[in-house]
Amino acid sequence: MEKIDVNGKIFPVTVIWTKNRNAYARLRNETIIVSMPSRWPEKDREKTILSLVKRTAKEIARGRWTAEGSKKLEFFHGQRIIILGKELEVEFIQSKRFGGKLKGNKIQIKIRDHQEIKKKASQLVSKQIVKAAKPEILARIEHFNSQYFNAEISRLTLRDNISTWGSCSRVGLITLNLRLLFMPSEILDYVIVHELAHTKYMSHGKRFWGLVEKVLPDYKERRKWLRNNGWSVVPNSVDQQNFFPYGIDK
Numbered sequence: 001m002e003k004i005d006v007n008g009k010i011f012p013v014t015v016i017w018t019k020n021r022n023a024y025a026r027l028r029n030e031t032i033i034v035s036m037p038s039r040w041p042e043k044d045r046e047k048t049i050l051s052l053v054k055r056t057a058k059e060i061a062r063g064r065w066t067a068e069g070s071k072k073l074e075f076f077h078g079q080r081i082i083i084l085g086k087e088l089e090v091e092f093i094q095s096k097r098f099g100g101k102l103k104g105n106k107i108q109i110k111i112r113d114h115q116e117i118k119k120k121a122s123q124l125v126s127k128q129i130v131k132a133a134k135p136e137i138l139a140r141i142e143h144f145n146s147q148y149f150n151a152e153i154s155r156l157t158l159r160d161n162i163s164t165w166g167s168c169s170r171v172g173l174i175t176l177n178l179r180l181l182f183m184p185s186e187i188l189d190y191v192i193v194h195e196l197a198h199t200k201y202m203s204h205g206k207r208f209w210g211l212v213e214k215v216l217p218d219y220k221e222r223r224k225w226l227r228n229n230g231w232s233v234v235p236n237s238v239d240q241q242n243f244f245p246y247g248i249d250k
């Protein structure tokens, strides 16, 4: 497959072969790039590429790649962020030095001039958000892991990722997308359970989904929500959480 038509606009398709374990697609500079593991079974390659391209086309049609989802998170002074039901406020403080810390409900970021170094400042905020949220996320992972999986979890990483919601390596390294923190906890839990299920089954087969369903009988709803809304979620404000169909943690 060399190109695909999305609502009258042609998007070229490029396939790159990688050493990664997972296949995925993303949009870069108006080109659909499909990353394929080189050890993917020959007979499934065509089918996988086709389905990834189709899914990406659907996402493009829905505005996923033109929206917030295609760029790194940005934070600003005075911004109020809700993470797992807890409100935090971003405060940029002018200083000769860079640095960030959590003080009460404030994320204090020392910067020289936040206009010039917006990106750097946002990275510092992300770092503090990770710090604030990690204990709670580890507790959630432990909650599901001890009940259903009993897997060895070596490390948890939270990342401002623009291509995946999560991943889990064979050695129990779990990576989650930072954006999940700004979503209802039900969605975060779904991704946690999904990744934990990968410690038992690497591919998305019947047994994999059966296991996810055993833990979260309504996982399909959550997955659908994530697909439809996930990439347009921004860590903005209280209002934003109102459109969620799920309840918010108190």
Ligand SMILES: [Zn+2]
Binding pocket: 194, 198, 204
């Ligand atoms: Zn998966």
